[in-house]
Amino acid sequence: MxxxxxxxxxxxxxxxxxxxxxxxxxxxxxxxxxxxxxxxxxxxxxxxxxxxxxxxxxxxxxxxxxxxxxxxxxxxxxxxxxxxxxxxxxxxxxxxxxxxxxxxxxxxxxxxxxxxxxxxxxxxxxxxxxxxxxxxxxxxxxxxxxxxxxxxxxxxxxxxxxxxxxxxxxxxxxxxxxxxxxxxxxPDPHQGPEVGIDVGVTVPLALSDGERCEHGEWLTVKEKAKLLHLEQRAAQRKRHRKPGEHTSRRLRRTYDQIAGLRAKAKRRALDWQHQTTTAIARTYGTVVVEALTITNMVKSARGTIEEPGKNVAQKSGLNRSISGEAWGRTVTMLTYKTSRLGGTLHKVPAPNTSRRCSACGFITPGSRESQAVFVCKNPACGWSGNADWNAARNVLHLYRMGHALIPAAGRAVVRRAKRVKPAAAR
Structure with a gap:
């Protein structure tokens, strides 16, 4: 050969x-x-x-x-x-x-x-x-x-x-x-269709063709109850430990049990990610995702003593949810799996993909009234649909209009057009 x-x-x-x-x-x-x-x-x-x-x-x-x-x-x-x-x-x-x-x-x-x-x-x-x-x-x-x-x-x-x-x-x-x-x-070039993907917390992966990839809880009800009980036991035993005292064997065993349950949840999440990304790479020839800076998205909102942050507890919960979905690992899997099957993966700029209407291309205030539904407030449009599907359609449209990120000299460079043309209804 x-x-x-x-x-x-x-x-x-x-x-x-x-x-x-x-x-x-x-x-x-x-x-x-x-x-x-x-x-x-x-x-x-x-x-x-x-x-x-x-x-x-x-x-x-x-x-x-x-x-x-x-x-x-x-x-x-x-x-x-x-x-x-x-x-x-x-x-x-x-x-x-x-x-x-x-x-x-x-x-x-x-x-x-x-x-x-x-x-x-x-x-x-x-x-x-x-x-x-x-x-x-x-x-x-x-x-x-x-x-x-x-x-x-x-x-x-x-x-x-x-x-x-x-x-x-x-x-x-x-x-x-x-x-x-x-x-x-x-591999021969993949002849499958193009697809845009929007990642989220409520819906992990939303595709531009209307498909959604979702999963349940990584731990069962009994396993979650056991994990909560172990965390409470560890906190109680740690509270009774004197300053400078070594961790007891009982506390170490409790920590090991907590780590075992969390590792089981991570293994199930990895299995779901592998199966989902493999199915996407086999079905689609061109996969388009957002170029997200995840490290900035999960920064703490605690602030400083002079300027304390707002809604710190809510932001902490959101950060845990984002980290739990492991969006970066999903993109990494899609990258090497599409390449191995003859497909390609592209990244587009992330700003305003969830706020722009995928039918008329305009950003109208008040269109994203809820987390799940997008209703365009443009009087000339009025399009409505699932918010995640709307964002995925925008992601694919940005790629088709030439707004893809071009790797150059070890970094990503954005090829921007002066104006985003309205996307035709698909």
């Missing part, structure tokens, strides 16, 4: 590990050692002069620390080098304006993870229809859930292989995230 018809794709696959108690203790020890290595690197960075902050000097400091501090030896050498690489990359992201400056990692507020840079060290083998085996450095052979075919054994070559992995721990236990490289056939 011609190389022009093939495309290289890199993706990740996460699987649940089945570890014994001893293996969990070993993996926990490696994760704590990796976090300590990061903190030592950060302390070294702040102590050294600028001209001596080089990867070579940092590597020498890491090697010396592994000799001087015994418990750091539980971390494999390649994993320690991965920590060094990640630390310098964090500073590069900061200098490029993509992230904040790196800081110390606390024991309780930092996620536990260990990197395995070399895929050949894993020695992956499928032993059962549902289980596979992998080698974890300084831990041994462990089992993981086999839910996706991986390029291993006779199916692996220089173009199709596992390049590495990362061990990640959450409230549900340890998982392994494989980094996979595959050579696939370049």
């Amino acid at each position: 011609s190389q022009d018809l093939l495309v290289k794709r890199q993706f990740g696959h996460r699987a649940r590990l089945s570890l014994s108690r001893a293996e969990v203790l070993k993996t926990d020890g490696q994760a704590h050692a990796a976090r300590t290595m990061w903190n030592l690197l950060h302390a070294w960075w702040r102590m050294m002069p600028k001209e001596e902050r080089t990867p070579a000097n940092a590597d020498a400091a890491i090697r010396q620390a592994r000799k001087d501090i015994d418990f750091l030896s539980v971390l494999p050498a390649q994993a320690a080098q991965a920590v060094l690489k990640a630390y310098f990359q964090a500073w590069k992201n900061c200098w490029d304006g993509r992230a904040d400056a790196p800081n110390f990692k606390g024991r309780l507020r930092t996620g536990m993870s260990v990197d395995i840079p070399q895929g050949r060290d894993l020695n992956i083998l499928r032993v059962h229809r549902r289980w596979g085996m992998a080698s974890i450095p300084k831990v041994g052979r462990v089992r993981f859930r086999w839910t996706k075919d991986l390029p291993v054994g006779k199916h692996a070559d220089s173009e199709n292989r596992i390049t590495g992995a990362r061990l990640i721990k959450d409230a549900l236990g340890w998982h392994i995230a494989f980094r996979v490289q595959a050579l696939e056939v370049k």
Whole structure:
């Protein structure tokens, strides 16, 4: 097959590990050692002069620390080098304006993870229809859930292989995230229709063709009642703790139970997002979404002492609802899924998409009287319909009129027209 018809794709696959108690203790020890290595690197960075902050000097400091501090030896050498690489990359992201400056990692507020840079060290083998085996450095052979075919054994070559992995721990236990490289056939252009999508809280995804993607509560009534009971118990036990006293085992167990229920809700939300975005990417060839700055939308309204904010409690509830819908993660899923199926995803400016009438194109005060219904107050129009559907139609119309965001030099540039022409009724 011609190389022009093939495309290289890199993706990740996460699987649940089945570890014994001893293996969990070993993996926990490696994760704590990796976090300590990061903190030592950060302390070294702040102590050294600028001209001596080089990867070579940092590597020498890491090697010396592994000799001087015994418990750091539980971390494999390649994993320690991965920590060094990640630390310098964090500073590069900061200098490029993509992230904040790196800081110390606390024991309780930092996620536990260990990197395995070399895929050949894993020695992956499928032993059962549902289980596979992998080698974890300084831990041994462990089992993981086999839910996706991986390029291993006779199916692996220089173009199709596992390049590495990362061990990640959450409230549900340890998982392994494989980094996979595959050579696939370049998809043909998707011939599906165009669709605009409006994201919201009441209706998570509203499509311009009238379809709506909704979901229920992530936890059942009993699970929500249990979560509330655990949160009340944790607050009561925390209230009786003296200042400076360590967290008791009972309180830690309560925190673990709360984290387990929240992780279950997140896993169900991820499953819904994957199924919904896959269906959209298979159905539509061009997907148009709003370019939302979510970090600004979820800022606190508390204000300052001199100028306190208004409706702080209501704004906090709205912020939690916005964060719970994870709009950014939905757009990320749509981006790579449409690309893999031959489709495209575009972003358009977000202002006034919910206030403009999709039939006449005018913004008339009082048209958005309620959250669910849009009634155009323009005497020459009078169009009425669902408010989310109206916004989705506006999103698609902006793309058709050429108001799409064009990525240039690492940032999004808006190609604006002088006037938004009225959208014909569709």
